[in-house]
Amino acid sequence: MSSTILITGGTLIDGTGVTPVDNDGILLANGVIVALGDQAMKQASPEATVIDATDKTVMPGLIDSHLHCTFDDVQSNDQLFFHRDPTLVALVAAQNLQKVLRSGVTSFVDPDTLHGVGPSLRDALDAGVIEGPRMKTGVQALLTAAGGTAGPLIPDEGTVGYAQVVNSVDDVILWTRRHIKQGADWIKIHATGSTPTHRGEFLVWSANELKAACDTAHALDVRVMSHCRNSESVRAAAEAGVDLILHASFMDEIALDAVVRSGAALCPTFTFLANLADFGASVGASPGMEDVFRNEISATAKMMREAYDAGVTLICGSESGFALTPYGHWHGREMELFVNELGISPLQAITTATKNGAWAMGMEDELGTIEVGKLADVLVVDGDPIQDIKILNNRAKLSEVISRGNRVDLDRPWPDHGRIPNWQIGSWAATSLTWERAYGASS
Numbered sequence: 352m353s354s355t356i357l358i359t360g361g362t363l364i365d366g367t368g369v370t371p372v373d374n375d376g377i378l379l380a381n382g383v384i385v386a387l388g389d390q391a392m393k394q395a396s397p398e399a400t401v402i403d404a405t406d407k408t409v410m411p412g413l414i415d416s417h418l419h420c421t422f423d424d425v426q427s428n429d430q431l432f433f434h435r436d437p438t439l440v441a442l443v444a445a446q447n448l449q450k451v452l453r454s455g456v457t458s459f460v461d462p463d464t465l466h467g468v469g470p471s472l473r474d475a476l477d478a479g480v481i482e483g484p485r486m487k488t489g490v491q492a493l494l495t496a497a498g499g500t501a502g503p504l505i506p507d508e509g510t511v512g513y514a515q516v517v518n519s520v521d522d523v524i525l526w527t528r529r530h531i532k533q534g535a536d537w538i539k540i541h542a543t544g545s546t547p548t549h550r551g552e553f554l555v556w557s558a559n560e561l562k563a564a565c566d567t568a569h570a571l572d573v574r575v576m577s578h579c580r581n582s583e584s585v586r587a588a589a590e591a592g593v594d595l596i597l598h599a600s601f602m603d604e605i606a607l608d609a610v611v612r613s614g615a616a617l618c619p620t621f622t623f624l625a626n627l628a629d630f631g632a633s634v635g636a637s638p639g640m641e642d643v644f645r646n647e648i649s650a651t652a653k654m655m656r657e658a659y660d661a662g663v664t665l666i667c668g669s670e671s672g673f674a675l676t677p678y679g680h681w682h683g684r685e686m687e688l689f690v691n692e693l694g695i696s697p698l699q700a701i702t703t704a705t706k707n708g709a710w711a712m713g714m715e716d717e718l719g720t721i722e723v724g725k726l727a728d729v730l731v732v733d734g735d736p737i738q739d740i741k742i743l744n745n746r747a748k749l750s751e752v753i754s755r756g757n758r759v760d761l762d763r764p765w766p767d768h769g770r771i772p773n774w775q776i777g778s779w780a781a782t783s784l785t786w787e788r789a790y791g792a793s794s
């Protein structure tokens with residue numbers, strides 16, 4: 352049961368991109384926004400819970416459109432593919448989803464899930480079995496035998512972790528249909544991968560395979576997203592009919608043109624790269640990658656800005672779920688990066704995580720803006736994100752998270768779990784015990 356809530360005072364950022372205004376009243380009842388302004392004040396019953404937002408900002412709940420809720424802040428691909436029991440994956444995800452919600456994310460899109468548990472998690476959330484944001488999800492990512500970012504850990508065929516290997520147009524059609532039957536909201540393609548002899552990720556799908564996934568999914572009314580980390584893959588994905596392109600790294604003018612013509616949306620997901628570049632050393636990330644990732648951000652941001660100016664829909668996603676992007680800590684950083692790297696305004700950046708996120712959820716008519724009839728996912732933020740966009744990436748600045756019409760208890764202890772057997776990779780030693788290390792170089 353959702354309660355009746357009246358939010359008074361403060362500044363309203365409604366998520367549509369219009370200039371913020373004074374909040375004259377927002378009335379929430381039965382999980383929806385039922386009235387605004389004078390009407391909200393008039394219609395509110397005496398029993399309504401009143402939230403005074405004076406000197407604060409009222410805005411739609413954030414939508415994180417690139418989040419891996421089953422990865423549990425994973426440290427390595429080996430862990431991800433070979434150390435995760437399916438039952439534990441679902442149970443641990445349920446706990447992590449509380450963290451996501453408590454950081455102001457009231458909806459998210461998960462491209463691919465370990466053991467394909469995404470649809471079950473989504474249904475458990477919607478039925479109130481577990482607490483967390485609204486979810487839209489893929490089952491597993493489709494990869495070719497050439498692999499993806501996990502290289503040779505991907506088998507030649509079959510299923511492992513978040514991956515489903517497809518090796519022909521027929522395979523693509525079969526698995527697209529199977530995932531949709533299992534409840535996929537999105538089909539996820541891993542269009543680029545890395546091989547030992549090739550520098551950087553490159554396209555590992557044929558045009559026919561890409562098109563088969565798009566045509567099959569679209570015929571069943573499901574959209575397709577693709578991981579694309581070079582220019583050629585962005586162009587090929589756009590031409591095949593992919594609806595949402597993740598990363599879109601190093602786009603050139605030809606790729607950009609294909610994106611503009613196709614109407615695909617872009618979700619650059621700079622946060623993971625920026626965290627590694629800025630803070631990787633402090634958590635012992637593989638050294639030497641800082642400049643590589645900085646360069647990827649600046650090269651990609653320039654073209655992303657051109658795409659934005661050409662009217663391409665920009666989507667906000669954090670890639671939370673890795674040790675470099677733990678749940679509950681980084682969901683708002685992408686907006687700051689959009690402001691700093693693309694040069695768009697804080698208000699425009701907020702729209703990528705509200706109105707545009709609702710598009711990624713397939714819920715544009717229900718989510719993403721503060722309007723009468725929309726679902727009651729609302730934040731009250733202590734401060735002004737237009738003056739300082741960084742506050743949206745600081746949980747301490749959240750004074751209210753209202754999800755599905757209910758206030759989320761932000762005062763409970765932060766959920767966390769202890770050691771789970773076999774969850775992490777054990778190692779015999781951090782380095783080799785050479786004779787010199789044992790006895791000293793001069794002995």
Ligand SMILES: [Zn+2]
Pocket residue numbers: 417419462670
């Ligand atoms: Zn991802």
